[in-house]
Amino acid sequence: MSELLTRHRAVMPSWMPLYYESPLEIVSGSGSRVTDAEGRTYLDFFTGIATNMLGYDVAEVREAVERQIARGVVHTSTLYLIRGQVELAERIARLSGIPEAKVFFTNSGTEANETALLLATHARGSDEVLALRGSYHGRSFGTVAVTGNRVWKNSSLSPLNVHYLHGTDHAARAFRGMTDQEYIGACVADLRDVLDTAAPNVACLIAEPVQGVGGFQMPPDGLYAAYKEVLDEHGILFVSDEVQTGWGRTGSSFFGIGAHGVTPDAMTFAKGLGNGFAVGGVVARGDLMDRLPALGVATFGGNPVAMAAAGAVLDYVLEHDLQGNALRQGSLIMSGLRALTALPSVKDVRGRGLMFAVEMADPVTGAPSAALAGRVLEEARGRGLLVGKGGVHGNVLRMAPPLTLSTEDAAEGRDLLLEAVHAVAA
Missing domain, CATH: 3.40.640.10 (Type I PLP-dependent aspartate aminotransferase-like (Major domain))
Structure with missing residues (x-):
């Protein structure tokens, strides 16, 4: 357990969740990417719970x-x-x-x-x-x-x-x-x-x-x-x-x-x-x-x-017509993710613009599986992609990338997520 995590648990409420088995500390960011305290950079598809809408270090906002x-x-x-x-x-x-x-x-x-x-x-x-x-x-x-x-x-x-x-x-x-x-x-x-x-x-x-x-x-x-x-x-x-x-x-x-x-x-x-x-x-x-x-x-x-x-x-x-960009990049991402519904462990893939989700289920019973969603979360991080989790049963991977997302970053994030879901399904 890291020193910062120990201090966090000592003074923060237990009902305030942290992502990941080994929670990360984000220390810097630029564009659609962030870097943690260990120096590892991630493509961010969750942006502070859909909050960093333009991404990071935007000159116009900073100025x-x-x-x-x-x-x-x-x-x-x-x-x-x-x-x-x-x-x-x-x-x-x-x-x-x-x-x-x-x-x-x-x-x-x-x-x-x-x-x-x-x-x-x-x-x-x-x-x-x-x-x-x-x-x-x-x-x-x-x-x-x-x-x-x-x-x-x-x-x-x-x-x-x-x-x-x-x-x-x-x-x-x-x-x-x-x-x-x-x-x-x-x-x-x-x-x-x-x-x-x-x-x-x-x-x-x-x-x-x-x-x-x-x-x-x-x-x-x-x-x-x-x-x-x-x-x-x-x-x-x-x-x-x-x-x-x-x-x-x-x-x-x-x-x-x-x-x-x-x-x-x-x-x-x-x-x-x-x-x-x-x-x-x-x-x-x-x-x-x-x-x-x-x-x-x-x-x-x-x-x-x-x-x-x-x-x-x-x-x-x-x-910059970011509404139009959300439609374009969201369509690009969703066109690739829909194939996941062929997997027994994926109950649904849905989205609108740059809000999209993959719902995980037990491949045998079809019941919502928060455990599988948690594993995909970890697999995505391991590949350099940050995503979110939600749903009434905690079994949904949800993504809200910055509206400034480029076509290249959209394709990269889509492919990393596909790899993560397939790795868990296997």
Whole structure:
């Protein structure tokens, strides 16, 4: 056991996991690659849990941050005007497509989702919230309450009255064999039943376009549009959790909800927008945002340095058409990975843009196999590739490379992952 690992375990909580049998310390990075304390370099296909969206050591972001720090103002608080905050909010409001949108900045996706839940429950005068099975929305008391993933749910206590819907469990026994349209019909019928029997005054539905921690499970295109028709009948608000799917990562649309052809009442964001700097927030209809009766601030939300970083990141994403690159490189990777489904130990390969996953299963029973996923994780590292792990059963390898990924790096990472999965399957 390394000296740093011993110290880590002495002072860090036991419920904070570390990857790998021999955890690594990343000390430097450039482009799509990182280097550990032992001097070994890896191609990074997980990017700090889909956060280092532009990769590492991006000059435009570094220089924007350095210019702000050089002014001597690292923090002022939202009690003062912050030019970078206003300018970034204006851009996000336009990009969101939400009518007359306003933006509130936070430090993380958890805080962003807490804010969205506060907006919706106050507006509707109700503590009833709909969420999806398999979902993950954060680590706090309120966001754990709307998380439908038992691996990350530390408490059954809740400040909210939550009802869980179907949406990403098409492979479950109850729905197996259905077409996408039949499955959507069954999900909508279930939603109507929930509203008729158990949830008389729902505040909102909060849902991820692609379930991040859930192993990149995703509903069929059009499900959320069908859900929203029912929600609108009852005046129920819709919150799209774009913490992992925003800023073009899915390739097919700038925000993940675009695949469903609907405009939500609010969207939450974080992770990639700061490329490692702490930035989160909510963009919502102005009337919804303004409805809160009491005062509120975010001490570090809208921080001048974080705003400088986020503004530079958004510039880079738009100027280099990284949404288009996500679509191109994701297609290249997925075209190679689909062949893995021929292996008895691979239950599914799925993805959208630069979010893709390989789901591992026991080759004899077909049951989810977290052990095999763990072995692939180690095999990939041994070959110089870093990937992530997730899913309700911990059996899914999930990848979210930087949106700047080159064709060469995409092909290399794809091939290394193929080698790792085949090595475990053998």
